[in-house]
Amino acid sequence: MSACPRGASRSLCKTRFHLEYLHLQILSVISAEQLRRMFERRMNFDLRRLLSGAEPLMHSLLTRIEWDLAMSTSSLHCLKVEPMLRKSIADALVPTSKIKDILYVILVAEERVITLVRPKKHSIHPSDLHVLINTIHAPSIMNSSAAASWLPVCLPKYNGSAFVNAYVMFLRRDAEMQPSQKDGDVESSPQAGPTTSSSVQSNVPKPSREICLMCVSGSADFEAVRSWCDTASQRLTNDGLLLALSDAMDRRETEYTVADLGIPGLRHFVYKSRPNVQVTMPLFEDPYDDLKERRRLITLYQRLYDAIHAKSGQGSTLKLQYIRTERESVMGWITQFFELYIALSPRLPKSAAINAANAVARWVQKEDKRLFLRDAPVF
Amino acid sequence: MSKQLQFKLVLLGESAVGKSSLVLRFVKDQFDDYRESTIGAAFLTQTVTLDDQTTVKFEIWDTAGQERYKSLAPMYYRNANCAVVVYDITQAASLEKARSWIRELQRQADPSIVIALCGNKADLAARRQVSEEEAKKYAEEEGLMWAETSAKSGEGVHEIFTAIAKKLPTTTSPSARGGARTGAAARTGVDLNKQAANAPGQNEPCNC
Missing domain, CATH: 3.30.450.30 (Dynein light chain 2a, cytoplasmic)
Incomplete structure (x- = not known):
């Protein structure tokens, strides 16, 4: 919900807001600096070539922006979690002083933030976070069999001319959860015409039940980041925190009505x-x-x-x-x-x-x- | 006495030649007809058992093939013990790309790196644009391992990784290499502002 000047039409503002976010997502892939240079060199540069393979990020962003009120209110959306659990998780994710240039350590579940550990001098801009969350939920990352991904990403509000690296590890994936999406079967709703109802429902963004550890680093030393993340995720497992979180999610304590x-x-x-x-x-x-x-x-x-x-x-x-x-x-x-x-x-x-x-x-x-x-x- | 060796492997090659599919077949013995492009790089591990009580654990970096990620490749191959350079037998241009990766590896990577050239999509032989002879001859000239594979059918996939495992040194301790890598990798670390200069695609001329 970009602030809309009085008199301007709602749809115009909405389009503008969508375009601004799309721009941020594009910058996350190629950086403002590169984009500027490209267009300096050639005004009619065809950006599609440079963005090839990143199209799913643009599509998912546009779907997300339609539904995600955290995006439209420029806010973070946190997962509802018991305060002690949140604190213990955060404590387990504070980087040791040995590891350099860590910018953010973020634990995300159900596309919401559980905790975000950061250096004193940097907070995170909500739109940078939304671009990151959108990126890590790209099918090629979330549905991948990989243990982890390492993504060069530009966080436009943090620094539009630089790339940082995000190490992304799914500690639990959607597929590993017990099937529970099926409880509201279409057939069970008596009055609704099954075809229309199901066609409408199929577009509703599905809540994803993953747990993802993300470490954003200014350093290109992925081995250091990887070994730190492995240790941190081990700590979450060994201290029972991952299980406690996972159980809370399964019992639907992370949401409310x-x-x-x-x-x-x-x-x-x-x-x-x-x-x-x-x-x-x-x-x-x-x-x-x-x-x-x-x-x-x-x-x-x-x-x-x-x-x-x-x-x-x-x-x-x-x-x-x-x-x-x-x-x-x-x-x-x-x-x-x-x-x-x-x-x-x-x-x-x-x-x-x-x-x-x-x-x-x-x-x-x-x-x-x-x-x-x-x-x-x-x- | 059994021993476990650990090696770093990097996959390189043009986009859509099937790098991720090859790894998925190797690691999970699965195949997806449709895959989204890899973003950045994906990390996977798989262990191969050799005949003589030796197991080799591969730490695999599956890199994205898009042009904009090209300048990041040194990060992955610099400390790699082996590289699998993949082309698509139905796309002659992808072999050219593979050749350029191999030239780069020969110039920039550790001289002891084991390089395998891999012609994927062998199940699509009817649409073949790269002959076995041509690729094999090139591989021999350059002293590379070579094989054709099909991630879809599984043909040749396990074999090429096992062949690499056998070719890797069993005597020099890989952990020593592991120790050395930290220093090398630390040198690649750059501060955030400087890293902008290393941004993907930066050194690429505009080919539009």
């Missing part, structure tokens, strides 16, 4: 912690488990986002925007500490929406250690 909040009429929400630059949200459940419904909700969230961002200067303390449609009412609320987007039953009065928003904010703040990555170690 609006029912966990017990707020009448609440159907979905997105909460962005502004100081942490992180979002959290429950699963998309009925009716938003349907692709069309979900797309509609996301579009509504985007309208709210535009409204509360275009109007508010950064210093303002409270902005609200409320929209009611036939199907739901939605409200966006921005304060100094958070942005909140909620979707409710359209039958509720506006005052109930405000109460619900307050209740969501209270719940998130109470759960914040589970939902957000805070105090991750720096080195």
